[in-house]
Amino acid sequence: MEMQTEKKGRFKVPHVYVILFSFIIIGAICTYIIPAGEFDRIEQDGRTIVVPGSYHEIPENRTTILNVFESIHKGMIATAPLIFYIFIVGGAFGILRATGAIEGAVHSMAKKIAGREQLLIPVLMTFFALSGAMLGLAEETIPYITILIPLAVLIGFDSMVGTAIVLLGTSAGFTAAFMNPFTVGIAQGIAELPIFSGMYLRIIFFVIFLTVSIWYVMRYANKIKKNPKASVMFGEKNALIDSSDSDQTFPFTTRHKLAFFVLLGTLVGLAVGVIRFEWGLTQMTGLFLIMGILIGLVSRMNFSSMAESFIKGCEVLIMGALVVGIANAILIILREGLIMDTILYGLASAVDSLPPQLAALGMYIVQCLVNYIVPSGSGQAALTMPIMVPLSDLLGVTRQTAVLAFQFGDGISNIFTPTSGYFMAGLALGGISWIKWVKWIWPLIAIHYVLGAIFVTIAQLINYQ
Template identity: 70%
Template sequence: MSVNVQTSGQKVQNPKWRVPHVFVILISVIILATISTYIVPSGEYERVENEQGRTVVVDGSYSTVESSNASFLDIFQSIHTGMVNSASIIFYIFIVGGSFGILRATGAIEGAVHSISSKIQGKEQLLIPALMTFFALGGAMLGLAEETLPYITIMVPLVIMLGFDSMVGAAVVLLGTSAGFTAAFMNPFTVGVAQGIAQLPIFSGLGLRIIFFVIFLSVSIFYVMRYARKIKENPEKSLVFQESRQIFSSLEKQEKVEFTGQHKAAFIVLFLSLVTLAFGVSKYGWFLTEIAGLFLIMGIAIGLVSKMSFSQMSESFIEGCQVLVLGALVVGVAHGILVVLQDGKILDTILYSLASAVGSLPSQLSALGMYLVQCLINYIVPSGSGQAALTMPIMAPLGDLVGVTRQTAVLAFQFGDGISNIFTPTSGYFMAGLALAGISWIKWVKWIWPLILIHYTLGAIFVSIAHLIGYQ
């Protein structure tokens, strides 16, 4: 429960207008999508299964079909359908949150935070580029996104003890991972899938991608370090000052908690789990189901080495799930937008119209047009591999017609797909990360929007350079 404190002689002013809750925003978009089914002509592409077993659209197969207008009831049914369709992600988020709830209940995080913070006094700033680079490489090489959420639980209290705030802790993980995922040079879920559909050698064009990755990540690190330095000098300038102060107060109360042998054992289990995760993802192509199972095993193992009873583990697991209720449910509600567009048979019409607009542009602007289309599509299809399957069968041959190399088309998809993933409320894993850090979406947007504009500008510059040099 939140309490508004009014100091003597001061009046508490309630703003006349506040940004609506994220659910209000998402449901409003669902309503707009529903209305669109009465305005936008219905149409569909044919779809086939490619050699990799992935369902893709057939370029040139678009045709109008009988209208399938969404009803008033569909607005509300789409939310349930969206939750059912995205159940694997929703329950993955709950399992990760619950497993780390067990870790938090052991006190190991507090003990580790105090131990680490005392050892790196005076070198706090170096922690930011080192960890952001670590997370970025995970995004760039392994396509990690949801898998990095657990680190937020550790990073937020650590950076607060080092004199920063929870925004810095969340940014190190979310922004670091996103920078790598967006400017990836060998992400199997975006670059790999898109190049496969575009019939390019997998991970070809590596050299230029690495250069773009370094630039993109460096700009992101500079943005976080600049903010962190400001907060270090004056904590009251923090956008999450009250939230961070509450976390700091709770850590201060536990200052005498030592980093015990049981705590070390818990972190050994965590470390082995993360090593297993990296191996499973890279070697065997693990995805949500396998990773969720791994984290569930990890939570039980941490409870056992910490001498917790199974009842205590269960209670801690539930508490961990509660932290991520908002982020998990946002996934389902956001997916409802896609459900309305697909069932109303206007998603393909939107894609066809955007692709046609790109085809009518002068050759020198076609690459930028492709990039803009991918940026827009990502707001309604936030899945990287899903967006590749939807757009690349159209954009790759379209590029041949307008003089844009297929490698440049893949690059346009890559940046268009990734930038908004840590900005839009339709990105479920991102919203779950904010919930773990205790940061509202509104405050995050207020902090990050200048960097998002910079990222979009960098993406446009990179795509333009690739087009000018005939990137192959």
Template identity: 55%
Template sequence: MSKNSPKTRKKFEFPHSFIILFGLMIITAITTYLIPAGQYERVVDENGRTIVADGTYQTIESTPTGFMQLFESLHLGMVDAAEIIFFIFIVGGSFGILAATKSIEAAFGSLTKKLNGKEIFLIPVIMLFLAICGGSWGMAEEVIPFILIAVPLALRMGFDSMTGTAMILVGVYAGFGSAFMNPFTVGVAQGIAGLPTFSGMGVRIVFWLIFVAVAIAYVMIYARKVRKDPTISLMYEEDKKRDISLDDQSSQGLTKRQVAILVVLALTLVGLAVGVITQGWYITEIAALFVIMGIVVGIIARFRMNEIANAFVKGCEEMVQGALIVGFAYGILRILQDSNTIDTILYFVSNLVADLPTALAAIGMFIVQSLLNFIVPSGSGQAAISMPIMAPLSDLLGVSRQTAVLAFQYGDGISNVFTPTAGVLMASLALAKIPWIKWLKWILPLVLIQYALGAIFVTVAHLFIW
């Protein structure tokens, strides 16, 4: 070949999710050399939760992340996230059994037939259902398997994979972020703040309705545009390469067995909500419930034992990349924990709020909680770290503790739908095969709208309600 022959330039590939998150781990490790180490004392409250003791912050010897510690934090993050990682595998495996029955596809296929050209109205139905789940019993990790159903469904209806993913993620997180009785955010935060559990629900429901309506409208407007002109989709080229068959069981009617399976699914979701709200269920109990569901579904479908096992394994295989992404995200948190910089960040930002005028104090709390969620993506974890400080601080600033909880709630919830340290988001995007940068480009206008709504709600609550 001639030396003058032009070389083929490789097309730019956006970095893999693992690369992005490991890059964030490196950046976080570097910041541990810039942020002084500090620590609050921890105490155990009457509910057995370990919380921060306000007024106990002190600087300690700096422990920045070393070269080997950077790489060790990946394994330690996986270990810390083991509960969630294996939860994802178990739920994914259980839904693998459910998916093998083609029941959900058949249900959506039947519904699409009945809509007959009005498929756009399926979007608010799905999103409203997920928003109710997110706003009531804190549904989050559980939606990951639904991505595998929603993306093909959206493509069959003439939309794109972005619409399918948004129906799930935007729906559940709109409900989760503006929740009226989420036990993992509102419940924990109110407990730490010394407020009656789920008090102020009437106000929260009104805010929830507005928040969710805006999210649904955003997705529907985009979906309508894509259906009219598919080329405007950010995922147009990628979606053309997907192997989505239109002539499968989803276009046929539901069988009696599939109806029975859907009833089992519905009872599982109801049982999950009841268990979380009345029995305090968390990941272990929820995982057990889904295992039971998977076994019952397999029996109803008349699968042989090996078929049930193989379907479970296949479901787990679909979750591998997404589950490991959660471990990477926890690796970032592990670096901050081991370097004792989280408490320092909290101390300085809370002092900034304390210096604000009373009229701006509630908004300051909202901003602080929003920033804190990037380094503590767990809702209950963020509540345990911040609310013991924000609750008494709100008393000093003349801000109601209910408003402080509301500021925490929106600050914790909104960024979950776009921050790369959110394990559920990254896992879902991996399953949908949507690059994070494209998702960010699509979701950013909605996120800005939601932050504006959060600021308005917190201000209204501060000035006129609480």
């Protein structure tokens, strides 16, 4: 009886949908409290940017009860390309899983790296970090999660490690990038700085940031390898590893090798398409759909089996894919309630009142806060940098430091906030709940925020140019 009473009284974390809907309600209430306002915007070099000093109040557009529920549908529509990218990637990998190729490849690879499992983490995380730091890749790396989770589990880790190698590796590179065209490139362009200037200091920061991230994952991996019950995922089922953690032996046949040859060709084609032809989600989605069909053909599956496997792959991702749209509804509420610019104006005004010694740190904090409501790197650059650049001139902060403050403020929360689409997509593919991820990652996020503050302060002290 006492145990039952204790169990009933224990707090249970709400479902992620409940949490997100609560944020939508809070955003709607804010439209009744925060004055509506906007900045003027102009087109420059194909981008819409904010005109500094142009903020003005406008008639209010308060959110009604119906608007709250409409925002979810609008959020789904606005993020439809990413949602369907998640579904189709999941469906394509559903066909791959149905062939048994993943189990065969994972078992074969696990035997080859026996005794050297730890090397997998730094090598792969560095690879993903460089793809984020130099190419600005994010969504493009998500499919690797499907392959790495079974491998991580089989060599004694868990699905959290497999997911973190991809998400945390890519995010570390994206955040501490030295030549990311979508963040550093755009921000420096708006700040009228030579593109990718100041690279040497950024490379140093990149190495430190990535090293800390690798240490965090390896520390956790070591702990659960010694004691599997220490895993935050202990006892939870995962569709990607239903058969990977058994004692059964899985052969890696010629058909399996052909299937992985198609997968490898797809990933190479994806890299070429993104870098050379500037592919978007539509082209990437089409490529994975082709991949799924080709894998089915080389594995001699009939078309009905392909379709059934595709649907099963999609089913696994329903909750995670829809989270992307629901999270975007929060941004819809703030934009349509006309308070997004007011929030930005208030934050910028707070920085303006800081002494010069703290101005750079204040700009960094503002960028960190803005990223929770504008998770797009290029979008945040276009929104904030036209304001922060002249503000930095007035406060005695170098423009290069202002770009650095934006860069770290924009990137750190991308693997923490539920409004980050690619991050939620990665969790969906990994079968990890947002709550579980937050419990595991928050100490590292705190370390990252401290590192970002230190880096920006150093840049200010050395008059970073």
